[in-house]
Amino acid sequence: MKGTELVIKALMDKGVKYIFGYTGGAIMPIFDEMEKKQCFSFMMARHEQGAAFMAQGISRASLSTDNPQVGVCMATSGPGAMNLVTGVADAGMDSVPLIAITGQVPTHVIATDAFQESDVVGVMMPLTKQAYMLQDVNIIEETIHDAFFLASSGRGGPVVIDIPKDVQIDETQSDYTFKAHEYVPDIPGFFYSPFPERDAIQKAVALINRSERPIIICGHGVICSNAGKLLRQFIEKTNIPICFTLHGLSALPVDHPLSLGMVGMHGTVAANRTLPQADLIISLGMRFDDRVTGNLEKFGVRAKIIHVEIDPSEIDKNVKTTVAIHADTKEALVRLIKDPELISKPRRLWFEQVDAFRRERLDELEAELKRGTGKQGQLLMKTIVRKLSDITLGKDIIVSDVGQHQMTLARFYNFQTVNSWFTSGGAGTMGCALPMAVGVKLVRPHERVWAICGDGGFQMNIQELGTIMEYETDLKILLFNNGYLGMVRQWQTLFYDGRFAGTPLKNPDFGFIAKAYGIPYSKVATLEEIEPALTNAADHKGACLVEFLCDPSEVILPMVPSGGSLEDMIISLSDKRISPA
Amino acid sequence: MNIKIHTKRRALVAFMLDQPGVLNKVSMLIRRKMYNVDTITVCKTRTLGISRMTLTLCEDSDDKLNQVLKQIEKMTEVISAKELDIDQSFWREVGLVKFEADKDHFKQLSEHYSFDILDRQNHEIYIVQLSGTSKTIDDFLKDIGDEKIIDMARSGLTTLEK
Numbered sequence: 001m002k003g004t005e006l007v008i009k010a011l012m013d014k015g016v017k018y019i020f021g022y023t024g025g026a027i028m029p030i031f032d033e034m035e036k037k038q039c040f041s042f043m044m045a046r047h048e049q050g051a052a053f054m055a056q057g058i059s060r061a062s063l064s065t066d067n068p069q070v071g072v073c074m075a076t077s078g079p080g081a082m083n084l085v086t087g088v089a090d091a092g093m094d095s096v097p098l099i100a101i102t103g104q105v106p107t108h109v110i111a112t113d114a115f116q117e118s119d120v121v122g123v124m125m126p127l128t129k130q131a132y133m134l135q136d137v138n139i140i141e142e143t144i145h146d147a148f149f150l151a152s153s154g155r156g157g158p159v160v161i162d163i164p165k166d167v168q169i170d171e172t173q174s175d176y177t178f179k180a181h182e183y184v185p186d187i188p189g190f191f192y193s194p195f196p197e198r199d200a201i202q203k204a205v206a207l208i209n210r211s212e213r214p215i216i217i218c219g220h221g222v223i224c225s226n227a228g229k230l231l232r233q234f235i236e237k238t239n240i241p242i243c244f245t246l247h248g249l250s251a252l253p254v255d256h257p258l259s260l261g262m263v264g265m266h267g268t269v270a271a272n273r274t275l276p277q278a279d280l281i282i283s284l285g286m287r288f289d290d291r292v293t294g295n296l297e298k299f300g301v302r303a304k305i306i307h308v309e310i311d312p313s314e315i316d317k318n319v320k321t322t323v324a325i326h327a328d329t330k331e332a333l334v335r336l337i338k339d340p341e342l343i344s345k346p347r348r349l350w351f352e353q354v355d356a357f358r359r360e361r362l363d364e365l366e367a368e369l370k371r372g373t374g375k376q377g378q379l380l381m382k383t384i385v386r387k388l389s390d391i392t393l394g395k396d397i398i399v400s401d402v403g404q405h406q407m408t409l410a411r412f413y414n415f416q417t418v419n420s421w422f423t424s425g426g427a428g429t430m431g432c433a434l435p436m437a438v439g440v441k442l443v444r445p446h447e448r449v450w451a452i453c454g455d456g457g458f459q460m461n462i463q464e465l466g467t468i469m470e471y472e473t474d475l476k477i478l479l480f481n482n483g484y485l486g487m488v489r490q491w492q493t494l495f496y497d498g499r500f501a502g503t504p505l506k507n508p509d510f511g512f513i514a515k516a517y518g519i520p521y522s523k524v525a526t527l528e529e530i531e532p533a534l535t536n537a538a539d540h541k542g543a544c545l546v547e548f549l550c551d552p553s554e555v556i557l558p559m560v561p562s563g564g565s566l567e568d569m570i571i572s573l574s575d576k577r578i579s580p581a
Numbered sequence: 582m583n584i585k586i587h588t589k590r591r592a593l594v595a596f597m598l599d600q601p602g603v604l605n606k607v608s609m610l611i612r613r614k615m616y617n618v619d620t621i622t623v624c625k626t627r628t629l630g631i632s633r634m635t636l637t638l639c640e641d642s643d644d645k646l647n648q649v650l651k652q653i654e655k656m657t658e659v660i661s662a663k664e665l666d667i668d669q670s671f672w673r674e675v676g677l678v679k680f681e682a683d684k685d686h687f688k689q690l691s692e693h694y695s696f697d698i699l700d701r702q703n704h705e706i707y708i709v710q711l712s713g714t715s716k717t718i719d720d721f722l723k724d725i726g727d728e729k730i731i732d733m734a735r736s737g738l739t740t741l742e743k
């Protein structure tokens with residue numbers, strides 16, 4: 001068989017339904033074979049970065065469905081492959097399974113600076129779980145199977161397969177066979193152990209039982225192992241308050257009585273006040289990112305730490321653990337819940353303290369939400385998000401870009417559906433939302449999907465409106481236009497004496513842009529218009545764009561200054577200014 | 582500059598698939614962690630397809646070093662990685678030295694060190710091969726005298742546990 005046929009066969013055998021990509025010289029043979037076979041829904045992104053994020057959307061959103069899939073994107077050599085890099089790196093930072101297939105110049109001209117040659121393996125190697133360059137047509141199928149296995153086993157991540165054009169059109173040996181359904185990848189250096197050791201579980205249970213002031217931090221691992229329901233059982237059984245990392249959100253309803261909301265740089269007052277007081281921190285599938293911990297030296301100083309984590313290299317990396325449970329979060333939770341020794345305690349004093357933290361600033365916040373506009377009468381993002389949350393009952397899927405609007409969504413959307421929150425966290429890649437939402441909608445077709453962007457990030461992958469138009473993707477696009485790179489402006493307000501270097505944006509008429517793509521558009525400038533606009537968008541069939549004119553001076557608080565500890569959290573603008581680390 | 586000077590020399594040994602790119606991956610990680618590799622050697626093992634890498638660098642913190650080991654182990658081509666305790670293992674290297682020495686000096690050197698003579702020109706210029714600890718080789722070079730050394734090469738450390 002021909003290389004291209006094997007590529008297509010392997011992808012089909014791995015259950016691939018959607019391919020996102022962009023063609024060019026070195027990938028043409030594979031595209032041609034796809035066209036002949038007509039076996040995938042192919043979507044042409046308008047930029048390879050878009051294709052990578054669309055593929056991410058497939059992986060992220062399908063993991064909680066009956067049919068988890070690994071997203072696949074394709075690009076040509078050189079510039080095509082290089083345009084994928086940001087999306088691939090982003091997948092690595094967020095542990096998202098992803099397969100990127102790139103065409104490469106023919107083997108005999110590799111490393112001669114041939115036309116559209118770039119060292120894809122060299123560039124991708126430090127960003128991926130594995131980067132292959134195929135030099136032999138006979139190992140195409142095996143490599144693709146290995147790639148899917150690596151991308152989706154243990155901690156997820158991207159795998160790149162670079163295929164020189166001559167290998168694509170080569171024929172296999174006459175005795176070539178490959179039994180896809182019997183093939184078991186054998187990767188000697190790849191270990192992962194989903195099951196926790198009994199000893200660690202016992203030690204953890206003892207710590208939990210003894211603790212008077214425990215708290216759980218729920219991370220992305222809970223979502224990735226699809227353990228939301230178990231988590232709920234666990235917290236209810238043990239009576240322990242819980243907070244979430246950015247990617248832990250939507251593991252369980254965020255208004256659960258034990259929930260304190262998000263923790264960290266833009267966490268809630270309640271979570272950020274409670275965490276430093278804890279005597280036990282139970283971290284589930286998270287990696288103590290600096291956006292969560294703040295200053296590490298002051299993090300959890302009063303607490304013992306139980307760390308459940310599938311990737312052993314994360315254990316003791318930033319925070320020294322008392323008990324490490326090296327396992328899949330779901331398997332660890334199963335064992336913990338089933339442990340006959342695990343008890344529930346009332347912990348009255350602890351909850352009194354926690355409840356006091358919950359009340360702090362609450363009235364001011366509610367007043368602000370109600371007021372809904374800034375000094376110039378422009379809309380507050382938090383009020384729009386609160387309204388969106390009310391209208392959708394917190395049940396819809398939210399795909400967010402990066403910036404103030406993202407943190408506002410994380411804080412104020414009342415997530416009810418498991419795995420309904422998608423954004424770029426680890427890398428914080430502006431422009432992720434529009435393309436990611438395209439992938440999300442494909443694998444969750446019966447749910448409403450909102451793609452929410454700032455005016456900066458919207459323009460980073462604005463070209464994907466073309467994809468949305470062409471494939472009639474039913475996305476509700478909300479544009480929070482504050483005329484600034486708002487999140488950076490916020491730092492400038494707080495730490496750079498209000499000098500707005502490189503943050504004001506002269507924006508185009510977004511109404512015309514929507515029109516050019518045939519996407520219905522409305523603009524919202526007043527409080528009264530918010531609700532009807534959102535309801536219209538929710539009821540509209542097909543894509544639509546709603547632009548909100550937002551107050552550039554709104555700051556998303558609390559905020560833990562970079563390098564500060566959770567206790568240094570700024571909760572109101574009148575707090576003394578702290579210089580950046 | 583924001584660079585901490587570490588003084589504790591450590592040896593890491595890793596077993597890995599003998600494939601292109603693996604050395605690159607490990608050294609890229611070491612660079613990313615902002616270490617300077619002191620020595621690195623790679624050789625075959627008795628198992629076909631598996632290589633042994635010995636890498637030395639300076640790091641004072643045990644925790645930091647463990648993190649490096651875990652991240653090396655995470656690579657899909659790496660079978661295992663560990664640190665060798667300096668007291669529980671032998672660290673050796675080979676030095677090849679081309680130098681000038683008169684009769685007396687050469688005699689002196691051969692009484693103190695055991696080396697193989699690989700080449701001798703005009704009875705005054707030698708190429709010798711010496712193996713031993715890094716210190717032995719350092720001492721040998723010192724005893725030859727810097728001005729007498731014409732050229733030299735050292736293999737970098739390779740190690741074995743007791």
Ligand SMILES: Cc1ncc(C[n+]2csc(CCOP(=O)(O)OP(=O)(O)O)c2C)c(N)n1
Pocket residue numbers: 401402403404405406427428429430431453454455456457458480482484485486487488
């Ligand atoms: C690709 C990329 N470039 C730069 C940044 C740094 N950055 C983080 S948030 C932000 C501002 C985002 O502005 P906008 O999209 O308008 O959202 P807002 O914060 O105003 O809601 C910037 C520039 C980034 N995260 N990603």
Ligand SMILES: [Mg+2]
Pocket residue numbers: 403454455456480481482483484485486
């Ligand atoms: Mg903005």
